[in-house]
Amino acid sequence: MLQIAFFSVLNGLVYGMLLFMLSSGLTLIFGMMGVLNFAHAGFYMLGAYVAYTMGLYIGFWPALLVAPVLVGVAGALVERHGLRRVHRFGHVAELVFTFGVALLIEEVVALVWGRPAKAYEVPALLDFPLFRVFGSSFPAYKGFMLLVAVAIFLFIFAILSRTRAGLIIQASLTHPGMVAMLGHNVPRVFMVVFGIGSALAGLAGVIAGPVLGTFPGMAQVLGSIVFVVVVIGGLGSLTGAFVASLLIGIVQTFAVALDVSVGNVLMALGVPARASVALHDIWKVTIAQVAPIMPYLLLVLVLMIRPTGLFGTRET
Amino acid sequence: MPRPKNALILTVILALVIGLAPDAAPQDTIRIGYIDPLSGPFAATGENGLNQFRYAADAINKAGGVLGKKLELVPLDNKVSPQESLIQLKKVIGEGIPFIFQGNSSGVAHAISDAVQKHNERNAGNRVLYLNYSAVDPALTNDKCHYWHFRFDAHADMKMAALTDVIQANRNIKKIYILGQDYSFGKAVAEAAVSMLGKKRPDIQIVGNELHPIGKVKDFSPYVQKIVASGADAVITGNWGADMIGLAKAANDGGLKVPFYTYYAASDGVTAAIGAAGVDRIRLVHETHPGNPTAPKALGDYITGYRKLHPQNDVNQPRIHTALNMLALAIKKAGTIDVDKVAAALEGLEYTNVGGDQVIMRREDHQLQMPVYISVHTNKGIKHDLDASGFGLSLESKVERDKAMQPSACKMQRPS
Numbered sequence: 001m002l003q004i005a006f007f008s009v010l011n012g013l014v015y016g017m018l019l020f021m022l023s024s025g026l027t028l029i030f031g032m033m034g035v036l037n038f039a040h041a042g043f044y045m046l047g048a049y050v051a052y053t054m055g056l057y058i059g060f061w062p063a064l065l066v067a068p069v070l071v072g073v074a075g076a077l078v079e080r081h082g083l084r085r086v087h088r089f090g091h092v093a094e095l096v097f098t099f100g101v102a103l104l105i106e107e108v109v110a111l112v113w114g115r116p117a118k119a120y121e122v123p124a125l126l127d128f129p130l131f132r133v134f135g136s137s138f139p140a141y142k143g144f145m146l147l148v149a150v151a152i153f154l155f156i157f158a159i160l161s162r163t164r165a166g167l168i169i170q171a172s173l174t175h176p177g178m179v180a181m182l183g184h185n186v187p188r189v190f191m192v193v194f195g196i197g198s199a200l201a202g203l204a205g206v207i208a209g210p211v212l213g214t215f216p217g218m219a220q221v222l223g224s225i226v227f228v229v230v231v232i233g234g235l236g237s238l239t240g241a242f243v244a245s246l247l248i249g250i251v252q253t254f255a256v257a258l259d260v261s262v263g264n265v266l267m268a269l270g271v272p273a274r275a276s277v278a279l280h281d282i283w284k285v286t287i288a289q290v291a292p293i294m295p296y297l298l299l300v301l302v303l304m305i306r307p308t309g310l311f312g313t314r315e316t
Numbered sequence: 317m318p319r320p321k322n323a324l325i326l327t328v329i330l331a332l333v334i335g336l337a338p339d340a341a342p343q344d345t346i347r348i349g350y351i352d353p354l355s356g357p358f359a360a361t362g363e364n365g366l367n368q369f370r371y372a373a374d375a376i377n378k379a380g381g382v383l384g385k386k387l388e389l390v391p392l393d394n395k396v397s398p399q400e401s402l403i404q405l406k407k408v409i410g411e412g413i414p415f416i417f418q419g420n421s422s423g424v425a426h427a428i429s430d431a432v433q434k435h436n437e438r439n440a441g442n443r444v445l446y447l448n449y450s451a452v453d454p455a456l457t458n459d460k461c462h463y464w465h466f467r468f469d470a471h472a473d474m475k476m477a478a479l480t481d482v483i484q485a486n487r488n489i490k491k492i493y494i495l496g497q498d499y500s501f502g503k504a505v506a507e508a509a510v511s512m513l514g515k516k517r518p519d520i521q522i523v524g525n526e527l528h529p530i531g532k533v534k535d536f537s538p539y540v541q542k543i544v545a546s547g548a549d550a551v552i553t554g555n556w557g558a559d560m561i562g563l564a565k566a567a568n569d570g571g572l573k574v575p576f577y578t579y580y581a582a583s584d585g586v587t588a589a590i591g592a593a594g595v596d597r598i599r600l601v602h603e604t605h606p607g608n609p610t611a612p613k614a615l616g617d618y619i620t621g622y623r624k625l626h627p628q629n630d631v632n633q634p635r636i637h638t639a640l641n642m643l644a645l646a647i648k649k650a651g652t653i654d655v656d657k658v659a660a661a662l663e664g665l666e667y668t669n670v671g672g673d674q675v676i677m678r679r680e681d682h683q684l685q686m687p688v689y690i691s692v693h694t695n696k697g698i699k700h701d702l703d704a705s706g707f708g709l710s711l712e713s714k715v716e717r718d719k720a721m722q723p724s725a726c727k728m729q730r731p732s
Contacts, residue, residue: 001545003541003544003545004541004542004545007537007538007541007570008538008541011535011537011538011541014535014537015534015535015537106355110359114628115359115360115363115364115584116360116364116584116585116628116629116703117360117558117561117584117585117586117588117589118585118588119585119588119589119591119703119705121591129571132571134544134545135544136540136541136544136545136570136571136572137569137570137571139569139570141569142569211535211565211569212534212535212562212565213558213561213562213565213585213589215357215360215558215561215585216359216360217356217357217358217359217360217558220356220357221357221531221532221534221558222534225534252538253535253537253538256528256538256539256542257538257541257542259526288526288528289498289527289528289529291528291538292528292529292532292533
């Protein structure tokens, strides 16, 4: 049990931090422009594929730096030449636009790189077990993922709370009209935030590709959960995204480890489980089986109890 | 009255519509619907299947086609969803396509099989034939069997019998963990494993029997931790596609070094994901010779030819070749594409497949009877590798057709 608890915490942290890298960019974009950016996970996938291809020529480490920059530039271009034009037609048009971009990215990736998964591997330098306890090992690469995510959190937090640019971004989150009146170029702020958000998603892809697999469905697999994180954390709240990511990461990994069903709980409480009782099939479902639903359950609960999200100030 | 300009546009549109309308005259090709995932997490599997169908169909067409007509594949994306599949099935029926191939997911197979049966009962003049090349839930040729469904892959019980024979012989295995996807196939694998191990090796303890949602798990590390914690010395899994890649990666990362007994741990990115960590440890049960260490000549040529066209894909489902060629043979025998006559011709049909094995479509349940192979993941003596990774499958043992045969509970209702 100790072994499972220990590794569940570690795996939960790694998974949670990965979610954070994705959701940090999304929450800024969402909070600022009010745009549900469906293409966000697409940029995550682009990051993985670009880094994979570059890695073949220049190695993993240079690709780790260059690929997110390229994805960020792609994101900024999409904002400048696509989203900004669509902006004047309202949120529905923007939503449909980002949805279209998401589909486009998936198809382009499938066209360029093909459908089968790519052999995007962990770099040799980090391909060793960091430590071995309880007969199971923890790969060094996952430790590296944790480090990068923490560094990103500190970096963004410092920019947002300590610099002038951060102040303008924060002001644009709540009072975009007022910020524009004060003479700031709000569209450019939007473009930069969109670019940085995409670059962060790209970085998440570069780092997650070797662990979670690099294939054209990877965006779809992670896409929906990122929105859950953003809404639970609260729109535009970086702290919220951070807490919600870790919460979901840990809840989900722990849920998998629990083989407890409703029937077990009732038995423990002294209620005998009879096969004849109505809906007894549902009683046999274990928490492990419903683990992937847990984040959505959490989402519904948070929206019911606190519609602004855990750290949000605006109604979703 | 429309103004002249509008009238002109109307005329043009009308002309276009009439021009595009489907030809009522008899088709000069034999159309075959292919309903499988072409987008989403399982698209790699679906697309590779489609490529193998096209490759097999091209060979038949080059040799003159069937009854002087060419075979034409109509791909339809179902996203591995039973609901989407039924929509695509309606399209197939609406367009008058007589034959349907589907293979990925027994959940989808049950939905299509059911719908085809109902449709054929009510529409005697406009029937469709369902050729299942890969969905291996035994129920499809047992209590859910019907006359319009034919299966060309060995079902889960036939395969599990072979796997458990291998496990039976390995005295080092005392504890087994069963992990699968939560749908009819995953459940069938788990049930077969538990009952067959109970008979063959009652001393083996099943330390875990778990199902996870299909295509929804992002990180398999928590499952791997559970397997490690259970102290299992071997794992049985029916996982395929993205779920097998994820499991293989997490097992490598978590340092899980026990043998795996699998159904689909090869190709479409899985072999590359397993890599060096799985050598001599991952075993797979399948339906045709793996091509290593020495392939039968016809199979070797077939694989080489396919790899030339699709360097990224593998011939991981030679049964596709079998299914298409047996359909062509049945159409030739029937002398028509009339579904009733083709179905009758398929019953009891014998064929020598590309691997040189004699297979026969059993009348009693429409389950193709064939040998079953067990192969191991390795890089030693691999002539035909998978995923262009240098790793591949090498033959370990073969269960002959008569030994692989399983009884069926099917009570076939034949059309009168």
